[in-house]
Amino acid sequence: MRECAAAPFPAACATSCDARWRPHDLLRLRRLDSCAEEPAWVRDAFERAPYGVVRRALAAEGFVSIGVRGAQRAQRYGTWVHADDIVSAVSPESLAQTQPDAGRDALPSFVALISLQRDPSGPLARFVWGPTGSTGFELATHMPTVSESSDLDLLIRVPDRLALNVASALLEQLRTLSTRTGVRIDAQLETPAGGVALAEWAAGKARVLARHASGPRLIADPWASVAQDGTT
Structure with a gap:
């Protein structure tokens, strides 16, 4: 992942992955929390397609690691979302x-x-x-x-x-x-x-x-x- 947000939990808590979602699953999301350091293109990309792709990264309980896709090949952003904000998944x-x-x-x-x-x-x-x-x-x-x-x-x-x-x-x-x-x-x-x-x-x-x-x-x-x- 070319750019990545700071984890919204202590690093010591990143010990697992929620088995309900697997790498490369596409998750439709209710919302995506903003971060001060996120690239400018992320908000627009999420408004156009409110999806994230499950990525290979550990998370704390209740969180899922995802990547957001921008319009350009170089626009990839890693972050975490609350599991409660997942509406549906596409494998x-x-x-x-x-x-x-x-x-x-x-x-x-x-x-x-x-x-x-x-x-x-x-x-x-x-x-x-x-x-x-x-x-x-x-x-x-x-x-x-x-x-x-x-x-x-x-x-x-x-x-x-x-x-x-x-x-x-x-x-x-x-x-x-x-x-x-x-x-x-x-x-x-x-x-x-x-x-x-x-x-x-x-x-x-x-x-x-x-x-x-x-x-x-x-x-x-x-x-x-x-x-x-x-x-x-």
Whole structure:
């Protein structure tokens, strides 16, 4: 997160994450408390689309860590909201078959998404998945967010070990689609240890970067490490 508010609670109280909401869920909010140090664009962005995306950061009980999106790529702001101010939540997988608004389907990221949606035996058929980033945000909020240069960001839920050969085949299929549609496709695996880039896991690296609310860490196996130390 490029800019972040000061936590509205003592740092020692930031010990958990509310399991009702997961990273990349989009939360519709009743209000967003203002902070003296917040960027000028935040109020306008929230008035246009009163949503925040759940981010990987610990919070005190009763709070949820979110990010606010601005109109420009560089406008990202991390903060916390009261759980009582959450009206509803939209998960990435609930958007997997959602269609873009009229006149928006020719944008490259939507072209790639629609291709995935229309192929029942395609690369993601065996997975629970959904769009995140600007594509997911626009589908959930109906606010024009996607541009000609937007990537297609995907979240793929993999609670059980993903074999390297399966990961490699999935990555190759997505790269083929990327080449055909002219849009970069960035797929993240949601594992028990946190978010792991599909490209890193498929490469068979000795250790991969797992992004977790308690901080990123390099681990050999995003599934075995959880079984061993109980981390969630």
